[in-house]
Amino acid sequence: MTELVVVLDTTIVTIALPQAQQELSLPDGQRQWVVTAYALAFGALLLLGGRIADYWGRKRTFMVGMLGFGLASTWGGLAQGGIELIVARGVQGAFAALLAPAALAMVTVMFPHGRERNIAFAIFGTVAGTGAAIGLVLGGVLTEFASWRWCLLVNIVFVVLGMVGGAILLSESKADGNNHYDIWGTITVTLGLGSLVYGFTLAEHGWGSADTVIFISLGVLFLALFVWIQARVREPLLPLRVITHPVRAGAFLIQAVVGSVMIGSMLYLTFHFQLVMGMSPLLSGVANVAMTVVIMACTPLVTRALNTYGPRPLMILGPLFSAAGLFYLTGITPTGSYFTEVLPALALLGIGLSMLFVPLQNLSLTGVQAEDAGVASATVNSTFHIGGSIGLAVFTVIHAKAVEGSTSAGVSQANAFTDGFSAAFLASGIAMIAASLLAILMIRGKKDDLMPQWDYDEETSTAKSEMH
Incomplete structure (x- = not known):
C-alpha cells in the first residue's frame, strides 16, 4: 500500500489540474510545478531518506514518513493559493522520500532469497507501475463527484491505515555500527x-x-x-559501489527513462482527453484504465518469463513495445476515436511496461549488501522520479514549441494542441528506443548472474547479497 500511495500521488492531481488551476488562479507557467514539486523533492531527497532508514531504523522512518505525508496532504488539500499548493506538494514529496525507501528496504530484508523474493518484487513493481494509472482514475472520480482538493485529502485514509498496520505488523531493523550522515x-x-x-x-x-x-x-x-x-x-550518502556496477547502472538509467514517460509524457494524454476530446475528469481517468488492466494481466506471465529466461530479454523487448505504443499515439487527431487512436497504443504500452516493472526493482538491487538496502532502494525510486521531473520539463518545452509553430502556421487551437501532444509522444518513443539500447549494452551476463542470490543468516536475521 505504501508504494501505491507514493506513486499514486505523482499522478492523482493530474486529472484535477485544470480545476485547481482555475480555482487558485494558477498561471500556465506554474501549472506543471504542481507535479514537478512533488517528483523533484521526492527524487532529490530519496538518497537521504534511504540513509535515514538504514541508520535510524526502517520502521521508525516509515512511521514518521507516513505522519508527515498525511499532514502535507492535508495542507495541500486546504491550500488557498497556487504557490501554497506547490510548496505543500514539495513537502509531501519530502516525506514520501522517507516513506518509500524504508518500505522497500523492509521488503528486501524480509524476503532475502528465492521464489518468495521474486514474487514480492513482482508485486512491488506491479504496484509501482499501476499506481500512476490508478491515480488518474481515482483523481477523475474525486474531481468529478467531490473536488480537486480530495485528490490530496484522500491520503488521510491511506495514512491512517498505513500507520495502524505498521505499528502492528512491522518490526524494527537498521544497519549496524556507528553511522554518520x-x-x-x-x-x-x-x-x-x-x-x-x-x-x-x-x-x-x-x-x-x-x-x-x-x-x-x-x-x-x-x-x-x-x-x-x-x-x-x-x-x-550514495556509496559509488551501488551505482558503478554496470548492470545496476543500466537498470537505474532505464528506470529514469520509464519515469520520464510515466510522469512526463502521459500527462499530455490526459490533457488531450480533457482539452481536445472534451472528456470529463472521470471519463478521462477511466480512459487510462486499459493500460493498467494490460499491465496486471501480463504480470503473471512476465514473472514466469523472468524465472525462465532472466531479466535481459524483458529489458530489451519491454522498451520496444512501449516505444511502439508511443509512436502510435503520434497519430492522434482532434476528432479521432479513442478506440482506434488511443486504445491500441495503451495496450502496447501496458505490455511493454509490464516487461519492465517486474524485473526492474529486482535487477536494481542485484548484488547489493544488506547494509546498503535502504540507499539502493532509494536510488531505484529516485531515478524514476528525477527522470520524471526532467522528462516533464523537456516534454513541456517540446510541446510548447510544437504548439507555437502550429499556431504561427494558422491552424486551429485544437490542432495546435494535438500537434504539441504528438511531438511529446514522439520524443518519448525515441527515449524508449534508447532504453532498449541501454539494456542491450549494459544488462549483460548469464541468467543466474543477473538474478540476485541472497544468503540468509537465521541466527542474526540478516541478509547478504552476493554475485555469482
Missing part, C-alpha cells in the same frame, strides 16, 4: 538535481538562453561535486 553530499545532490530540472523548465525560452545555460551548468557542476564528495567521505 553525509550532509555535504545531501546539499550538493539536492542543489544539483534542483538546478538541472529548473534549467530544463527554462528551456521554453530557448536552449541557448542565459538562464537555461546557467542553471543546467550549475546542476552539472553540483552533481560532479557530489560524485567527488562521495568518493572521499567515510560514509557517503
Whole structure:
C-alpha cells in the first residue's frame, strides 16, 4: 500500500489540474510545478531518506514518513493559493522520500532469497507501475463527484491505515555500527538535481538562453561535486559501489527513462482527453484504465518469463513495445476515436511496461549488501522520479514549441494542441528506443548472474547479497 500511495500521488492531481488551476488562479507557467514539486523533492531527497532508514531504523522512518505525508496532504488539500499548493506538494514529496525507501528496504530484508523474493518484487513493481494509472482514475472520480482538493485529502485514509498496520505488523531493523550522515553530499545532490530540472523548465525560452545555460551548468557542476564528495567521505550518502556496477547502472538509467514517460509524457494524454476530446475528469481517468488492466494481466506471465529466461530479454523487448505504443499515439487527431487512436497504443504500452516493472526493482538491487538496502532502494525510486521531473520539463518545452509553430502556421487551437501532444509522444518513443539500447549494452551476463542470490543468516536475521 505504501508504494501505491507514493506513486499514486505523482499522478492523482493530474486529472484535477485544470480545476485547481482555475480555482487558485494558477498561471500556465506554474501549472506543471504542481507535479514537478512533488517528483523533484521526492527524487532529490530519496538518497537521504534511504540513509535515514538504514541508520535510524526502517520502521521508525516509515512511521514518521507516513505522519508527515498525511499532514502535507492535508495542507495541500486546504491550500488557498497556487504557490501554497506547490510548496505543500514539495513537502509531501519530502516525506514520501522517507516513506518509500524504508518500505522497500523492509521488503528486501524480509524476503532475502528465492521464489518468495521474486514474487514480492513482482508485486512491488506491479504496484509501482499501476499506481500512476490508478491515480488518474481515482483523481477523475474525486474531481468529478467531490473536488480537486480530495485528490490530496484522500491520503488521510491511506495514512491512517498505513500507520495502524505498521505499528502492528512491522518490526524494527537498521544497519549496524556507528553511522554518520553525509550532509555535504545531501546539499550538493539536492542543489544539483534542483538546478538541472529548473534549467530544463527554462528551456521554453530557448536552449541557448542565459538562464537555461546557467542553471543546467550549475546542476552539472553540483552533481560532479557530489560524485567527488562521495568518493572521499567515510560514509557517503550514495556509496559509488551501488551505482558503478554496470548492470545496476543500466537498470537505474532505464528506470529514469520509464519515469520520464510515466510522469512526463502521459500527462499530455490526459490533457488531450480533457482539452481536445472534451472528456470529463472521470471519463478521462477511466480512459487510462486499459493500460493498467494490460499491465496486471501480463504480470503473471512476465514473472514466469523472468524465472525462465532472466531479466535481459524483458529489458530489451519491454522498451520496444512501449516505444511502439508511443509512436502510435503520434497519430492522434482532434476528432479521432479513442478506440482506434488511443486504445491500441495503451495496450502496447501496458505490455511493454509490464516487461519492465517486474524485473526492474529486482535487477536494481542485484548484488547489493544488506547494509546498503535502504540507499539502493532509494536510488531505484529516485531515478524514476528525477527522470520524471526532467522528462516533464523537456516534454513541456517540446510541446510548447510544437504548439507555437502550429499556431504561427494558422491552424486551429485544437490542432495546435494535438500537434504539441504528438511531438511529446514522439520524443518519448525515441527515449524508449534508447532504453532498449541501454539494456542491450549494459544488462549483460548469464541468467543466474543477473538474478540476485541472497544468503540468509537465521541466527542474526540478516541478509547478504552476493554475485555469482
